[in-house]
Amino acid sequence: MTIIVKQIPENDSFLWDSYVNSNSQATLYHMFSWKNVIEKAYHHKTYYLAAIKEESPKAIIGILPLFHLKHFIFGNSLISIPFFDMGGILADNEETKEELLASAVKLARNIKADNIELRQTIPLDNFESNLSTLKIKNSKLRINKVRMLLELPESSETLLKSFKSKLRSQIKKPIKEGLESKIGGIELLDDFYKVFLINMRDLGSPVHSKKLLQNVLEQFNEHTRIVIIHKDNQPYAASIIAGFKDTLENPWSSSLRQYSRLSPNMLLYWTMLEYACANGYKYFDFGRSTPDEGTYKFKKQWGAIPQPLHWYNISLTGKPAAQKETEKSKFNKAIQYWQKLPVPVTGFLGPIIRKHIGL
Numbered sequence: 001m002t003i004i005v006k007q008i009p010e011n012d013s014f015l016w017d018s019y020v021n022s023n024s025q026a027t028l029y030h031m032f033s034w035k036n037v038i039e040k041a042y043h044h045k046t047y048y049l050a051a052i053k054e055e056s057p058k059a060i061i062g063i064l065p066l067f068h069l070k071h072f073i074f075g076n077s078l079i080s081i082p083f084f085d086m087g088g089i090l091a092d093n094e095e096t097k098e099e100l101l102a103s104a105v106k107l108a109r110n111i112k113a114d115n116i117e118l119r120q121t122i123p124l125d126n127f128e129s130n131l132s133t134l135k136i137k138n139s140k141l142r143i144n145k146v147r148m149l150l151e152l153p154e155s156s157e158t159l160l161k162s163f164k165s166k167l168r169s170q171i172k173k174p175i176k177e178g179l180e181s182k183i184g185g186i187e188l189l190d191d192f193y194k195v196f197l198i199n200m201r202d203l204g205s206p207v208h209s210k211k212l213l214q215n216v217l218e219q220f221n222e223h224t225r226i227v228i229i230h231k232d233n234q235p236y237a238a239s240i241i242a243g244f245k246d247t248l249e250n251p252w253s254s255s256l257r258q259y260s261r262l263s264p265n266m267l268l269y270w271t272m273l274e275y276a277c278a279n280g281y282k283y284f285d286f287g288r289s290t291p292d293e294g295t296y297k298f299k300k301q302w303g304a305i306p307q308p309l310h311w312y313n314i315s316l317t318g319k320p321a322a323q324k325e326t327e328k329s330k331f332n333k334a335i336q337y338w339q340k341l342p343v344p345v346t347g348f349l350g351p352i353i354r355k356h357i358g359l
Contacts, residue, residue, distance in 0.1 A: 002054035003061070003096060005103040007047055008032075016050060019060040020090070021245075025122060027086040028244035030063065033219040034081060041212035042355035044069055045111075047078070049103055051096045062091030064100045068111060071356040076114045078104065082358035083208070084251060085147055085288040085309060088120040098130050105134050108316050116314040117358065121147070123310045131314065138315040145311070148286035148296070148304035149247075156277040167301060174267040179231050181271040186217040188226040192238040199254035201346040204335030209351035213240065213252070227271050229255075229264040237264035241272055246282040248272070253287075269302065 008016050013032040020026040035046050044067050051062035065087060070076045081087035091097045101124075108116050118124070123141075131139055153159050160168060182188070193210050200207040217224055223243035229236050239253035250272060255265040276284045286304050289296035296306075338346065 001095075003051050003099045004054050005049055005051050005099055008050045008060075008063075010035075015058060015060055016048065016063060019050075019063060023090055023092075026090055026245075027121060028242060028247075028249055029081050029084045029087045030065065030090055031220075031244070032065075034065065037212065037215040037219050038067060038082070041209050041215050044082075044355070047107055049100060049107075051091060051099055061093075062089070062096035062100050064089050064104055066104060066107070066116075068113065069356060069358050070113075074356040074358075076112070077117055077358060078108050078111075078113045078115075079117045079358045080119060083212075084119070085145070086119050086121050088118040088312075089124065094125055097124065098126075101130055102134055105136065105314070105316070108314075114315070114317050116312075116316070118312040118314075120310040120312065121307070124312065127312065136314060136316065138318070138320045140313045140315075140320075142311040142313065143308050145288050145290060145309045146296075146306035147309055148289055148299040149307050150273070150284045150286065150302055150304040152273070152277050152282055152284055154277070156274040159273060159277060162303065164301075170263055170266045171270045174229070174263045177231075177262045179229055179236060179262060179264055179267055181267060182228050182230065183225050183271070183275060184228075185221065185225060186214065188228055188238075189214060189217065191228050191230070191235040192226050192240065195235050195238040195256055196252065196254045197347050197350075198256060198343055200350065201341065201343050202257055202339060204339045206338070206352075206354040206357065207346060207350035208252075208354050211351075216240070216242070216251075225275070227268060227275070229268045229271070231262075236262065237268040239268055239272060241275065243279070243281060247285055248276040248279070248281040248283070249285045250287055273302070 016032040020030045032048065035048055038044055039046055047066040049064045049066065050060045052060055064080060066078045066080050067082050068078055069082055089097050089100050091100060104116055189210065193213065197207050220242055225241050227239045227241060229238065236259040237255035239250055242249045242251065253268060255268065273284055286299040288309065289299060291306060
């Protein structure tokens with residue numbers, strides 16, 4: 001079998017998505033529409049590589065979406081895919097994975113990228129030996145992050161009964177305080193962004209562009225929703241949820257610290273879980289966490305089980321592939337200054353900076 005790796009054009013996106021939908025190891029972030037979401041918001045150069053059999057030019061047997069992020073401070077990387085937890089190589093067999101990896105390395109060398117980052121849910125077999133064949137000496141596997149996955153019962157009533165009494169009372173508290181939830185589409189984006197913008201400022205992190213979120217809602221409109229927790233039409237907490245196959249993902253959620261005593265975050269997560277059960281999803285993905293940190297413990301109390309993420313960093317410069325520091329450890333002083341800035345200032349500057357940060 002002769003395997004050819006080539007870039008897939010926009011007009012063949014249906015072939016790409018057909019492959020993704022047929023592969024049991026695919027994630028939401030393998031879908032072709034992320035190319036449009038990120039390109040139109042941040043203008044990063046993208047390379048959607050597909051492996052095909054020479055004798056069957058329309059039959060895809062493997063894919064690798066790559067985004068080129070280049071900045072003099074934040075680095076020069078090919079990432080699959082940035083801003084999210086998953087992506088990487090998806091293929092039918094080891095031979096195809098090897099061809100896609102080799103093509104990624106060739107591409108990175110051609111565009112003079114310093115490294116390649118592959119965000120895999122399942123480890124790559126024979127990874128070191130394949131790199132050795134490609135004359136790459138330095139790489140690093142990061143397994144210090146996990147995705148928190150909750151298997152759901154058939155109904156939210158059953159799920160609620162499975163919780164400890166303390167958790168059930170925490171869910172009821174915001175309801176008793178008069179907080180309500182609503183679920184909708186792009187018409188709720190302004191409410192979401194009000195909460196998101198303030199929360200990111202308080203965390204000391206540059207906020208994503210509203211355009212990026214708008215693109216997500218437009219490109220994935222059938223299976224994407226916004227959840228708002230409010231009182232008197234004032235949003236206190238908000239999230240975006242996106243469905244893929246049997247899993248409901250939660251890529252973004254935020255709540256306002258000034259209302260923390262009312263526990264809007266508890267009602268927010270319960271509303272998402274209730275929606276997941278009502279719409280027949282088998283799993284709820286709480287997103288990425290670091291074991292034993294605060295967000296990890298918060299997600300674990302709902303019954304979520306940690307699933308290791310395998311992030312591979314391949315150095316093309318000859319230097320050791322460094323263990324990437326978290327934003328907080330690397331930019332600790334900058335975070336402190338950022339938290340003191342007025343919200344409108346962070347709303348303007350945030351997306352300019354955030355587009356270059358792959359995490």
